Amino acid sequence: MHKYTIKVPSSTSNIGPGFDVLGLGLKLFLTIHVTVHDDERPTTIDYTDKTPKGSVSLDLEENLITKTALYLARSYGTTLPNGLEIMVDNDIPLGRGLGSSGTAIVGGVMLANVACGLNLPKERLLDYCIMVEGHPDNVAASLLGGFVGSYLNEKASSLPPMKWGAENTIKQEDIPYKTSACIKMKWSKAIKVVVVIPKYELATSLARSVLPQQYDRKDIVFNLQRVTVLTHVLGDDVPNPEVIYEAMQDRIHQHYRQKLIPGLPEILALKPGFMKGFIGACMSGAGPTVLILATENFEAIGKKIQEIFMNYKDESGKPIDSYVKVLEVFNDGAVVINEDEN
Ligand SMILES: Nc1ncnc2c1ncn2[C@@H]1O[C@H](COP(=O)(O)OP(=O)(O)OP(=O)(O)O)[C@@H](O)[C@H]1O
Numbered sequence: 097m098h099k100y101t102i103k104v105p106s107s108t109s110n111i112g113p114g115f116d117v118l119g120l121g122l123k124l125f126l127t128i129h130v131t132v133h134d135d136e137r138p139t140t141i142d143y144t145d146k147t148p149k150g151s152v153s154l155d156l157e158e159n160l161i162t163k164t165a166l167y168l169a170r171s172y173g174t175t176l177p178n179g180l181e182i183m184v185d186n187d188i189p190l191g192r193g194l195g196s197s198g199t200a201i202v203g204g205v206m207l208a209n210v211a212c213g214l215n216l217p218k219e220r221l222l223d224y225c226i227m228v229e230g231h232p233d234n235v236a237a238s239l240l241g242g243f244v245g246s247y248l249n250e251k252a253s254s255l256p257p258m259k260w261g262a263e264n265t266i267k268q269e270d271i272p273y274k275t276s277a278c279i280k281m282k283w284s285k286a287i288k289v290v291v292v293i294p295k296y297e298l299a300t301s302l303a304r305s306v307l308p309q310q311y312d313r314k315d316i317v318f319n320l321q322r323v324t325v326l327t328h329v330l331g332d333d334v335p336n337p338e339v340i341y342e343a344m345q346d347r348i349h350q351h352y353r354q355k356l357i358p359g360l361p362e363i364l365a366l367k368p369g370f371m372k373g374f375i376g377a378c379m380s381g382a383g384p385t386v387l388i389l390a391t392e393n394f395e396a397i398g399k400k401i402q403e404i405f406m407n408y409k410d411e412s413g414k415p416i417d418s419y420v421k422v423l424e425v426f427n428d429g430a431v432v433i434n435e436d437e438n
């Protein structure tokens with residue numbers, strides 16, 4: 097019997113105007129403990145108490161980690177072996193905009209890569225992650241770590257949605273190579289991330305469904321200008337809050353999604369100077385979590401955003417409760433740690 101652990105960082109994405117482009121790995125992890133037994137017992141997956149019972153399926157064909165692993169394995173003509181005892185310890189809240197689905201997908205490809213002895217490079221694993229997730233921002237940040245920008249090449253963006261299950265297996269040679277280009281960019285050590293996480297879920301699929309199919313040219317140019325400037329100024333050793341704040345503005349997604357996140361318009365309107373250390377606020381991924389960039393005073397800023405959320409009501413008519421996390425950027429991406437041979 098031997099053991100190994102797969103550790104995958106969560107991510108935030110978009111960071112304002114960088115819709116489906118920008119991602120940032122964060123020190124909040126999905127940890128997958130794998131015990132490889134020497135017998136042919138059926139492979140199983142389970143979760144620690146951090147994941148509410150019933151919130152995820154334990155069926156290997158339904159669970160996002162294991163079904164992603166099966167998707168990769170089957171494309172290479174193999175499958176997950178028997179004898180695996182998988183225990184998942186997840187610190188990332190589901191459906192909150194912290195890339196939980198992206199980390200599960202990355203965890204799944206890393207699992208198949210080790211369990212099936214595929215030994216594929218991360219560049220190839222990313223192709224599979226993008227086939228599953230459909231957009232590169234979260235999975236690139238969780239797989240590679242750090243502050244990343246990605247584009248999908250024409251092949252990837254014109255592919256039909258992938259289908260689950262053995263009957264829909266696609267051979268690996270038919271899964272496009274290099275579906276995206278990813279670059280890691282500098283993130284200023286002076287800029288910390290505060291996330292305020294409402295206690296309700298917002299499915300990314302719903303948050304994407306409210307976006308328009310077409311945009312005015314002026315809105316596209318508005319975002320292009322800002323995402324270009326933003327990717328540079330977030331690397332400045334001495335951040336300029338006024339420039340970063342303006343570069344964080346967006347006209348592609350946040351405006352259309354604010355009806356799904358009560359309180360968001362008031363939070364997005366907060367400007368540098370509203371509190372010491374505050375730079376700007378935006379949605380984290382598809383929400384409902386709010387991402388705040390700040391240089392100091394992190395807990396106090398988070399508390400103020402919590403108070404704003406409390407002035408609004410959720411679907412049940414109750415004040416919106418939330419919790420605050422101050423998170424460091426994680427630069428190393430997903431890793432496999434071999435435990436001692438028993
Ligand atoms: N560790 C996990 N194990 C199994 N399934 C998971 C795991 N993490 C996420 N999922 C699946 O992904 C769903 C959440 O994905 P969704 O894209 O809606 O939100 P998110 O990824 O948390 O937020 P965002 O994509 O905006 O960052 C969960 O409801 C669950 O079905």
Ligand SMILES: N[C@@H](CCO)C(=O)O
Pocket residue numbers: 109110115116117195231233234300303304349381382
């Ligand atoms: N860019 C994606 C991130 C969600 O994971 C979106 O905003 O829908």
